[in-house]
Amino acid sequence: MxxxxxxxxxxxxxxxxxxxxxxxxxxxxxxxxxxxxxxxxxEGVRPGAVVLPAAAAVLVAAAVISVAGGVLVALAIAVLAGAAGLVYAMVCQHRPRRWELRxxxxxxxxxxxxxxxxxxxxxxxxxxxxxxxxxxxxxxxxxxxxxx
Structure with a gap:
């Protein structure tokens, strides 16, 4: 052998x-x-681990800022959604690629x-x-x- x-x-x-x-x-x-x-x-961070907390933060920020006016709400939502996407992209980029032999x-x-x-x-x-x-x-x- x-x-x-x-x-x-x-x-x-x-x-x-x-x-x-x-x-x-x-x-x-x-x-x-x-x-x-x-x-x-x-393996590692799943999209839900970043997207769900970011969505919750956007909703809380929108509720708090809605008192100040609609323009600030739209701005806050855009900034927080962009930040969540950036964080997720950075996390995905640093995960090592895993290959399988099937x-x-x-x-x-x-x-x-x-x-x-x-x-x-x-x-x-x-x-x-x-x-x-x-x-x-x-x-x-x-x-x-x-x-x-």
């Missing part, structure tokens, strides 16, 4: 893709189909590996690609014993 990649969280060999960590998994290389990369939803294994879609470290993620992807190519080039399992 040839090892293509080994790290604490994943091992790619000529026969298995093994994921360690919080959600471990073992996948036979010959069972993997439709392997591909997909961007995942970044495949179909025995008829069901599985997530093989995910990482925010692009270098490590692509190393794992290349190792899996080499393992799949080597598996396709080798003779069928029944013929391997006779060939040895």
């Amino acid at each position: 040839r090892i293509y990649y080994r790290a604490p969280d994943v091992v790619v060999t000529s026969e298995l893709f093994v994921r360690h960590g919080p959600s471990p998994g073992r996948f036979a290389i010959h069972d993997l189909r439709d392997v591909g990369i997909s961007p995942a939803v970044p 495949a179909t294994c025995r008829g069901r879609e599985v997530m093989l590996y995910a990482s925010t470290d692009a270098r490590v993620f692509h190393q794992v992807g290349r190792a899996l690609l080499r393992a799949i190519e080597a598996e396709r080039e080798s003779p069928p399992y029944a013929d391997r014993a006779a060939a040895a």
